[in-house]
Amino acid sequence: MARDGKVRVGIIGSQFQADIHAAALQIMPDEAEAVAIASPTPGNAAALAKRFGIARVFTDYREMLKEKDIEEGEEMIEAAQSHGVLLMYGEELLFTPKYLKAKEMADAGAFGKIYLIKQSEKHFGPHSEWFWDVNRSGGGALMDLGCHGIAFCWWFLGRPAMTSIYCQMGTYVHSKKTRAEDNSLCIIEFADGAVALIENSWAHRGGMDDRIEIHGEDGVTYANLHMGNALTTYSENGYGYAVEKAPTTKGWAYPMFEELWNYGTPQELNHFARCARGRETPKITGEDGLAIMHALYAGYASAGAGRKIALPFAAPSLKKPIDLWLNARAGEMHTKANKSFDFQVEGGL
C-alpha cells in the first residue's frame, strides 16, 4: 500500500452519508480524495459521482474493493493493523470543533473535576426508511444517535470504565410506523465518579439539535452546536437550505454555516487518512466501538428491566439489541407483574 500521496477513498453508498463524506473530502483535500463510488441502486452512484467529480462508479461494492488503487477497504485496515490497531471507529463528535474547545478547557482545568457531562442529539427521524424497521436497524433513537453520545462522554472524561447504564425510552410520536424507541434518556455512571446524561430523539421538531454541557466542581460550559452557532434569521421567501432536517427556511429559522466543518466530518476523514498513512494514531478504535455497542445492548436491557445494568455487560444472544427492551415490554404487558427481568451481568451492580 502506498505510504505517500493522498489516500484514495472508495465510497460505499450513495445517499445522505455518502453525500456528506464526498463533500467533506472536498473541504479538506490535502490528505484524501474520493476516487470511486459504489451503490446498488442504478443511477444513484453515477449522479453523486458526477456532482463531486468522482471518476469511477460501481453497482457492486465488491467489485470496487478489488481495485488496486482504492484504499478504504482491506488495505486500509491492514495498514492500521500493522500499527497495532484492529479497526478504526468513526465518531464525528471527537472532531467537532466547538466540542473540542470544551475538551481543551476541561483539560486545562477550567472546570476542576467533572461530575456531570451531557450530550444530546435530536431530530424528527432518520433520512432513510429502513431505519424505522427494527429488523433492519436493530434499534431506534438510542441505537442511531446514542452511540455518538456514549462515545463522546466516555472519551471526554478520559475513558474511565463505564460501571452502569440506565435508559428510559418509549415510542411516543411515530408508533404508527415503527416499534423503535423515538425518544430515550440514558444515564451512565463511570468508575471515576462522573455521570453522563445522554438524550436522543427522533421526535424532536424544528430541525437538528446537538448540544453538550460540562459540569465540574469549579465551572460549567454550554455548547449548542446548532441554534448556538446559527445566524438567527427571518425570511418571508426562504433560501434553499438552513440546516440538516430543518422543516423549512421560511419564517424564523437557525441556518448553520459550514455545516460539515462544524460537525467535524472533514477533520475526521483527514484523521482517518493520516492514520491510514501511519501519521496519526486513531483517537478511537474498533475495540472502543465494541465497548460502546455493549453499552447500547445494556441500555436496551436496562429499559426493559427498569433498573440500571452493571457494565461490562455480556449481551444475551439476541438477534437485535432492541429486543432486550421490546421483549421485556411485551412480557410486562402480559403479566403486569412487578418483576425485574434477569440478565447475565458481569460484575456486581
Place this chain on the structure above:
Amino acid sequence: MARDGKVRVGIIGSQFQADIHAAALQIMPDEAEAVAIASPTPGNAAALAKRFGIARVFTDYREMLKEKDIEEGEEMIEAAQSHGVLLMYGEELLFTPKYLKAKEMADAGAFGKIYLIKQSEKHFGPHSEWFWDVNRSGGGALMDLGCHGIAFCWWFLGRPAMTSIYCQMGTYVHSKKTRAEDNSLCIIEFADGAVALIENSWAHRGGMDDRIEIHGEDGVTYANLHMGNALTTYSENGYGYAVEKAPTTKGWAYPMFEELWNYGTPQELNHFARCARGRETPKITGEDGLAIMHALYAGYASAGAGRKIALPFAAPSLKKPIDLWLNARAGEMHTKANKSFDFQVEGGL
C-alpha cells in the same frame, strides 16, 4: 375571620425566604400585607420588620399566632377548610410568568401531545447551614429543589398519575461538609405516557439556574428563567446584586430584573390571600404536597435500589427520606452484592 380587606400576614422566620416574602408582599400590595414577624434569633425579626415597615415583632411564633388579627395560621386554614380544602401548598413555579406562558401555549395545542417535560434548578448550595446536615434537612438537592420540579411537571401535564420514578444521585462536590446528594437526575413516568426529567444541583457554579423544556409531537419550547431573561452584562466595577446566589457582579454576569416577580412570589402570595378570602381555588393543595413528598421518598428509594420504583409508593417508616439512599449505599459498600433492595410497593412496576 374577616372576609374583606387585605389578608394580614404574620411571617415565621427572618432569613432568606422571610425576606423574599416580605418583599413580595410589597410588590403586590392589593390583597395582603405583612403585619407581624416572628423569629427566635434575637434582633433578626426586628431588623427585617424595620426594613419592611412591619409593625409587630415576636421571638415566639406561637405568641404571634395567638394574635386575633393575624391570619396566616389556624384561621387561614380554617377558612380554607370551609371551602373544602385541607391545606394549601406553596409551589412558586406554578406562578412563574415565563413558565405560565409555556402552559398557555401547551393548552392552546401548540405542541400537540407532550411526551417529555424537563425542569431543572441548580445553584452552588443552600443559604443556611442547616441544609447540609441531613438530620435536619432529611435530604439534599432532590429534597430541596426536586419538589419544585415534580410539582411543576405534574401540574403542567394536567395531573396524570405518576407511575414510576428513577433517580440517580451522588455527593460530588461537597462531600466534606455533607452526606446529602448535591446533584440528582430524576425521571418520572406518567399514566398518560409522558415522561419528566428533573435535574437538581447544589454543585452548579455561576449562580442560580432555573429552566424548563416542553417537548411535544408537534413542537418544543425552551424557557430559561435566569440567563434567558437576564441583561448580558460586563462590568469592571460590579453593581451590588446580579441574581440569587451569583458569585460576583464583576466580569460577565447575567443580572436578572425584578427577580421576585419573575419567580412568581408576589403572584403566589396574592393567590394565597385570595384563596384565604374564598375568591380563588388553590392551584395546588396539601394533598398534592403529600403526593409529591411520597414521590421524593420513592426517588431516594430508587437511587438506593438502582431501579425505578412504582408509584404510589408506601414509604417505609424511616426518620428521613435520604436514608432510603444512604442506607442502601452503605449496604452496597459492605456487601458489594448485586442485589436490589426490597420496598413495599403499591401496585406493579
Place this chain on the structure above:
Amino acid sequence: MARDGKVRVGIIGSQFQADIHAAALQIMPDEAEAVAIASPTPGNAAALAKRFGIARVFTDYREMLKEKDIEEGEEMIEAAQSHGVLLMYGEELLFTPKYLKAKEMADAGAFGKIYLIKQSEKHFGPHSEWFWDVNRSGGGALMDLGCHGIAFCWWFLGRPAMTSIYCQMGTYVHSKKTRAEDNSLCIIEFADGAVALIENSWAHRGGMDDRIEIHGEDGVTYANLHMGNALTTYSENGYGYAVEKAPTTKGWAYPMFEELWNYGTPQELNHFARCARGRETPKITGEDGLAIMHALYAGYASAGAGRKIALPFAAPSLKKPIDLWLNARAGEMHTKANKSFDFQVEGGL
C-alpha cells in the same frame, strides 16, 4: 377632586392602545380603574367596555370628560398643576422593568461613565391606517417610535442637555403606501459627552423588536426585550398569540410572556395614578415632552439638510415635522445642487 381611593380613568379611543391600557389597569388594580370609555366609531367602545367590564360608554369624549367622577381630564391636570407640574408625559420605556435594571446598574457605577447608549424599536408598520398618511401622522418611524428612544436615552443619562442631532432616513419598503420614512438612524450628542444611537423601523420583519445597549468606560450591558425574554418556541400548530405584531405563531417564534408588564404599561399607569393623587412626582413631564418634540423636528431638519443640527432647535412654522425632510428631499431632486438648507438654529453647532 378626590385625594383617596382609586383614580377613576376614562379612556379615549377603542383600538390598540385603548385595549392595552384597559388591560394594564387590570394587571395593577390597586391605584386606578377604568370607569368609562369614549370612541366615535359605533360599537367599538361598547365592545371594549364589555370585554373589560367598563361601566359607561360614550361616542363623544367631550361628554365623557364632563362626568364628575372621571379624573383623566382637566381634574387630573389640575391636580398635577397644584403640585407644580404643567402636564405629565407618558413614556413607557421609563417603566420597562428590564431597562430599569440597566439603569439601576448604571447608577450603581457598573459601567463607569457612559459614552454610548443605544435604543431601537422596530416592527413592520403601525396598527392603524392613518399612520401611513403623513398629513395625519406628521411623520413616520422616527416620529412614531423615535420619541421613545430619545426620551429613554435622555432620561437614562440623567437629562444632560441635548446638543445636536443627526438623522438618516428613507422610505425603503412601504413607498407605495406612504411618503413617511419607514427606517431611520438617529444620533444625538449630549452636553456630558455621551452619544445616543436610536434606530427605528416600520420595515422590520419577524415581529416587534425593542432593545437597548449601554456602553461605558468600565462595562457594557445588552438588554433585548423581545427575543431576549421570549420562550424560544417551535410549533406546527400555532397558539393564538406570540407577541405584538408577530407575523405567525407557526414554525419558530419568540413568544413573550406577560407582554404588558414587561413593557411597563401597568407600572406606568400606576405611577400616573399616584401622581394624580400627589403621592409621586412625575418621572417625565409635559416640558420634557416638548423638548423631545423639538428634537424630533430637528431630526427631520437634519435628514433634510444632511448635517447635524444644533439643539435646542427653533422649528420653523411648518404644518408637520416631516416636511422638514420631505421639502428638502423634493428640493434636492429638483436642483441637485450641493447646498445645505438653512434653518433657524439656536446656539452654535
Place this chain on the structure above:
Amino acid sequence: MARDGKVRVGIIGSQFQADIHAAALQIMPDEAEAVAIASPTPGNAAALAKRFGIARVFTDYREMLKEKDIEEGEEMIEAAQSHGVLLMYGEELLFTPKYLKAKEMADAGAFGKIYLIKQSEKHFGPHSEWFWDVNRSGGGALMDLGCHGIAFCWWFLGRPAMTSIYCQMGTYVHSKKTRAEDNSLCIIEFADGAVALIENSWAHRGGMDDRIEIHGEDGVTYANLHMGNALTTYSENGYGYAVEKAPTTKGWAYPMFEELWNYGTPQELNHFARCARGRETPKITGEDGLAIMHALYAGYASAGAGRKIALPFAAPSLKKPIDLWLNARAGEMHTKANKSFDFQVEGGL
C-alpha cells in the same frame, strides 16, 4: 514564477498579525506554506519561526524578498498583474464563514431587497502601542476597524457606488493616551438606495465583539461572531485563552473555538495563494482598497464638518486622515462658530 506546488510565503513582521498568519497557513496547508520570516526586533522572528517550524529568519525584510523561492513580494504581484489585477487587498470579513452564509442567503433572495446592513467591530484597544500615536496610525477606531466594515458592507451589497458618508466620533475613554477617536458611528449611503451602519470601538469592554445584521424588505438575519458562536462558560480557575482581547478566563466568559478559521484567515490566505497561481480571481483588489481609503478620509472629514460628505471624495493633501477631524475640532474649539468646513467634493451632496 512557479505555477504549481504550494505558494511559498515570506512573512514580514513577528507580532500579533504575523502569528495569526503563520497559524492560519498551518490550518489550511494545501495551497501555501510559510518558508521565511523577517522582523527587525532581534529574536522575535526566530521565536516565531521556531514555534511554527519556519525555516529561514531575516532581520531585514528586503533581504528576504531577494530570495528566489519566496513569492509574497514582487513575483506574486507580477503574477497578479499578468492576470490584469494591480494588487490584492486583504479583507478577512469576505472569508468569515458565518458571514458568508448571510451572503449566500441574501443572494438566494432570503431578505428581498436589502435596505440596511450593519457591521460592528469593537474591543478595548489595539495590541501594539504605536496605534495610539496618531502620527504613526493616521487615525483611531474608524481607521483601524472601520475599513473592514466599509469593505464588507460594500461587497455584501454587490459593490453599488457609495454616495455619501457621515461619521460621529470621539475620544471617550482613552483620552489620556491618545488623540485618536476610540469610538465611531459611521453611516454610508449607496447608489442602490441601501444604507450601512458601521460601528467601531476601542472603548468596548469584555473582549472582542464582531457582528453583522442584514435587514431586507422580506427578512432579517443576525450573525454574532463572538458571543454567538462561543461556548457560554463559567470557570473558577480559568483556562489560558478565551478569545482575542478577552480580559480574563475566570468567571463567565465567551471562549471561541477555532478562532482563526471562524475569522476566515486561513481561507483568505488560501484564496491569495490560489490567486497567485492564477486559479482564482481576487474577491477584492487594490483599487477597492483605494476606494475604501477615500471613504475613510471622507469619514474623518464628515466628523469634522458635522455633515455627510458626498462620495467619491477628493481628500485634501493632509498628512493623515484623522487631521480632517482633529483640525476641525480644534477650529471649533477656538471659534465656536456655527460654520461648516469646506472640502473639495466631487459631485453634489
